[in-house]
Amino acid sequence: MSHQRIRVAIVFGGRSGEHAVSAATAAGVLGAIDRGKYDVVPVGITRSGEWVLAADDAGALEIRDGHVPEVDATGDGRLLVPFGSGPAQLVVLSPGAPPNELAGVDVVLPLLHGPFGEDGTIQGMLELAGVPYVGSGVLASAAGMDKHYMKVVLAGAGLPVGPYTVLTPSAWRRDRAACLDQVASLGLPVFVKPARAGSSIGITRVESLDRLVEAIEEAQRHDPKVIVEAAITGREIEVAVLEGRGDEPPRTTMPGEIVVTNAEHGFYDYEAKYFDSAGVDLRCPADLPPGVADEARRLAAEAFDALGCEGLARVDFFYTPSGTLVVNEINTMPGFTPFSMFPLLWERSGVAYPELIDELLQLALARPTGLR
Template sequence: MIVAVISGGRSSEHDVSVLSGEAVAAGVEAAGHEVRRIEIDREGHWSHNGSELQLRPGHGLLDVDVAFPVLHGPFGEDGTVQGLLELLDVAYVGSGVLGSAVCIDKVAFKQLIGQHAIAQVPFVAVTKAAFAADSTAQLAAIEALGMPIFVKPARLGSSVGIVRVADAAGLPQALEEAFRYDPRVIVEAAAEGIEVECSVLGDESHAEVSVAGEIVVLRSASPGGWYDYEAKYTPGGMDLVVPARISESALAKLRELALRAFEQAGCSGLARADFFVNGEQVLLNELNTMPGFTSTSVYARLWQESGLEYPELCERLLQIALRRRSEQSDYRF
C-alpha cells in the first residue's frame, strides 16, 4: 500500500505536526507500507521531495492508496484538508469534514454534547465582535463563572493562546491574548480533580477505548502550574500515570462518555478524549480528532499500554480509512 503522510500546515501547531508526521511515517513503514511524505509550509504550499504539488480535483494525490493527514489545528484538523481530500477523491485517516469541524471548535463541541446531556465544565462563549459591542455584559457573564477561569481560543490546540485568570482584573488582557489567535473564544470555569485522558479507535459501527491515563504536571511555565504547552512538549514536563488513579465506576463512566461523544460528534478513526475526574464526578472537556501522534504522545502511549503497538495502531487506522471509503462509494450522494 502507498500512503501519503501529510504534515506541517499553516497553524501555530506546525512544529508539533512535523514531529507527529515523522513518527507516523516511520510507523507506517514499520507496518510494511510505502510512504510518500507531503509537507505543507507555513504559507500553505504543498510539496513532495522539494517540488510544489499541483492538486487537481478528482485526480488523486501522488497515486497513493490512502492519505494520513497528521495536521493539528486550523487549516488541517478543522475539516478544510478533509474536504480537499474528498475533492481529490482520496481515502484518508481520521474524522470527516463535519466531525473535524465540530471537534476543533470548542464552543460548537460543547454546545453539541450539552444537547446530549453529557456533563462538562461550565463555560461562556465570547466573540470578538460581541465583546467590542458590549464588553460590560460579556465580562459580567464571564465573572459569574467564578475564579479562577481559563480563557482559550476556540479553535486551537496544544494549549496555544490559553491564559489562566485568577481575578477579574486580568480578564481583559487574557481575552485580548486569546483574540490574537481566534475571533471566537471560550472561557471555562476551573475544574476540581485530576485530568484523565483516554484514546478512542474505530468508526461509527464500532469503536473501542484504551486504558485511561492520568496527567501529572511536573513542570509548567504558567502561574497555577496547569497543563500548558511547556508541560506537554518539554521532556520532563509531565508524567502519564497508567492506569489512572480513579474508581472502577468513574472509569466505566469515562469510557461510556468517550464513546458517546465520539459517536455524537460524527468522529471516525481516532480521537483523544480529555476529562476532569473528581471522585465520582466525570466531566468531559474535549475531543481531539488528531492529537499529537509521536510514539511517546499520550494517544499512542495509551494504546501501547492497552497492548497495541505503534505500527499496528497505524495499520488499524489505515484500514478504517479504506473501509470508510469503500462504504461511502456505495451511496449516491
C-alpha cells in the same frame, strides 16, 4: 491499485500555530510505519500554505534540544492535487521544469493539528478529490475543533460539560463590558482559550479580573473567537478511542492521567507538553476505581459517536473530588508522537505504535468517501 505497496501521503505542517507539533507527529509516524507494506510520500505544508514534497527524514522533524521543526518551500517542488475519481495523482511543480506526476496515492494520513487541517478543511478537499483519509470527516472535524460547538453537541447528547461562555469578535467590539460581565458570572479562576486552537496554545489561567482583558487579547492573537471556561477542580483523565471495524462500536482504552509535577506550569500548557517532559507524569492506566474507569470509557465512546467521529479521537475529562466525570473536550487528531498519550494508552492496551498506524490506515481504506 496499480502498484504493489499501498501508497500513503503523510501530510504535516500547516498554517496553524501547531505547525511544529504536526511535524513532530509526522516524525514519529515516518519512523514507525511499515515500509514493507506502505510506500510513503511525505507532503509538507508551509506556514504560508504552500504544499511541498518533503524529505523522508524523521530526524529533521523531531522537537529536541531546542530544535523546533519547520516545513519550508526549499524541497523538491510544489505540489498540485488534481480533483477527480480514482487515486489522487500528485503532481510536482518545480520552477523551470515540466510537471512531474507521481504515482497515485491510495490513502492520505493528515497529521495536521489546529485550523486549516484538523478543522474539516483538508477533509473537505479530500472528499472532493475522492481520496480515502485517516480520521474524522468534515462535520466531526469542524465541531471537534471548535470548542464552542463541541460543547453544544456534547451537551445536546446528554454528556456532562462544565460552565463556559463564548466571546465572539463582534460581541467583543460591540459591548466589551457585557462580555466581561459574562465571564465574571462564571466565577474565578477561569481558563481563557482560543475557540479553535489546540496544544494549549494561547490559553491563560485567570485568577484576577484585572488580568482578563490581557488574557482575552492573547487568545484573540490565535483566534478572534474566544471561549472562557470555569476552572474545574479535578484530575485530568484521558481515554483513547478507535473506530470499530465494520458496524462494531468504538474501541476504548483504560483511562490515563496527566499529572503536572513542575509547579512553574500551573496547568498542562504548551511548554509542559512539548518542551518539559520531565515536568509531566503520564500515568497509563490511571489509578481510578473500576467503576469510574468503566464510566470514563463509556462516556468517551458516547462522545465519539455524538460528534460522528471516525478513525481516532482522544476524550479528555476532569475527575472531580465528588467522584463525577466532566467532559473537557474531544480531540479528533490527538498528539500522535510515540510518547503522546494516545499511542501510549493503546500500547498499554496491547496495540504497539506501528500496529496503531496500520490499523488507522486500514480503517481509512475500508471507508468510502462521500456521504456515508
